Amino acid sequence: MRPLPPLAALRSFEAAARLGSVTLAAEELFVTHSAISQQIRQLEALLGVPLFMREGRGVSLTEDGRLYALQVRLALNELTEATRLIQARPRTGELVLAVLPSFCQHWLLPRLPRFQARYPHYRVIVRASLDIQDLRQGLVDVGVRLGQGGWEGLQQQRLFDDDLVAVAAPGFNQGHLPRTPAEVVAAPIVRTVEPWHAWCQSAGVAEPIQAKLWFNDSNLVLAAAHQGLGVALERRSLVHEDLKAGRLVQLTDITVPYAHPHWLVWPPRGSAKDKLRDFTGWLEEEIASYQQDVAAYRQSPR
Numbered sequence: 001m002r003p004l005p006p007l008a009a010l011r012s013f014e015a016a017a018r019l020g021s022v023t024l025a026a027e028e029l030f031v032t033h034s035a036i037s038q039q040i041r042q043l044e045a046l047l048g049v050p051l052f053m054r055e056g057r058g059v060s061l062t063e064d065g066r067l068y069a070l071q072v073r074l075a076l077n078e079l080t081e082a083t084r085l086i087q088a089r090p091r092t093g094e095l096v097l098a099v100l101p102s103f104c105q106h107w108l109l110p111r112l113p114r115f116q117a118r119y120p121h122y123r124v125i126v127r128a129s130l131d132i133q134d135l136r137q138g139l140v141d142v143g144v145r146l147g148q149g150g151w152e153g154l155q156q157q158r159l160f161d162d163d164l165v166a167v168a169a170p171g172f173n174q175g176h177l178p179r180t181p182a183e184v185v186a187a188p189i190v191r192t193v194e195p196w197h198a199w200c201q202s203a204g205v206a207e208p209i210q211a212k213l214w215f216n217d218s219n220l221v222l223a224a225a226h227q228g229l230g231v232a233l234e235r236r237s238l239v240h241e242d243l244k245a246g247r248l249v250q251l252t253d254i255t256v257p258y259a260h261p262h263w264l265v266w267p268p269r270g271s272a273k274d275k276l277r278d279f280t281g282w283l284e285e286e287i288a289s290y291q292q293d294v295a296a297y298r299q300s301p302r
Contacts, residue, residue: 005043010072012039013051017061017069094123095275098135098143101128102218103262106238107290108144115282122275130217135265141272142279146260156265157280160287162235162258164199167248169228177249178231181205184251188212188230190221196233198256222248237262240294 015025016036026033044051051065061069099108104126116124127140135143135154149156166184168177178184181203185196189211200207212230215221218238225232225248235258242248264283266276 009039009043012036096125096141098140104128142266154265159262161261163255166251168231172228190224190230203254
């Protein structure tokens with residue numbers, strides 16, 4: 001097997017080729033001009049071909065140099081990404097979770113102290129994002145997703161189903177809250193892409209024609225609702241604590257099932273079995289407690 005060129009020589013060459021200057025390459029890599037020149041000469045000697053043409057105080061790539069620079073740049077980028085991925089993999093004492101920001105803020109975060117109290121040896125890292133993270137890369141131990149399941153290459157467990165509730169702040173419309181479905185859809189609406197169709201069909205009213213505000217995140221919808229900017233149709237899991245505390249008001253008894261259940265998903269690797277067992281067992285207890293609390297709230301007089 002032929003020896004590979006030294007990494008320092010490849011980095012020096014790539015920087016000089018990309019920047020078109022040995023001086024700029026030296027500044028980028030925090031070395032001297034002569035060090036870059038020496039690395040390039042060593043690389044040319046190893047390869048047996050000239051990579052640069054010297055023109056006065058400047059340099060330009062030969063055709064061989066141009067082709068080599070393209071391949072070296074790709075290889076260095078792949079090495080950089082491989083290093084980033086291996087460094088980002090969860091360590092033994094870390095539990096890395098991937099969740100939606102809204103689920104994290106309104107459901108998971110208030111409960112996490114109980115997990116940490118039970119398992120103080122874990123360093124919990126929460127990666128909240130609206131984008132679906134690729135758990136197959138091994139950068140996350142476990143995730144909570146909304147959907148229909150069936151994600152390729154992942155283990156998955158259905159957690160619980162949700163429902164949609166029409167809510168508003170107690171002070172919305174100076175306290176004169178809409179109480180009938182017709183009044184709800186006639187009020188100013190704040191919404192995400194969550195459809196109103198099923199709720200309106202169940203209520204026997206036409207869908208609201210114009211929303212007052214649109215957001216791409218349920219956190220912002222709820223913030224707007226809290227400020228009294230309009231009525232929101234949101235998942236019960238996000239508003240349950242606010243309803244109990246009186247920070248939001250459920251406007252009618254009409255609720256409809258949310259189309260996308262909550263799922264626990266994780267990559268099928270053996271190294272995280274203990275983490276998965278601990279987190280899953282705790283989460284199942286929290287879900288059971290939450291569902292009992294929801295049932296009690298729905299039966300209580302309001």
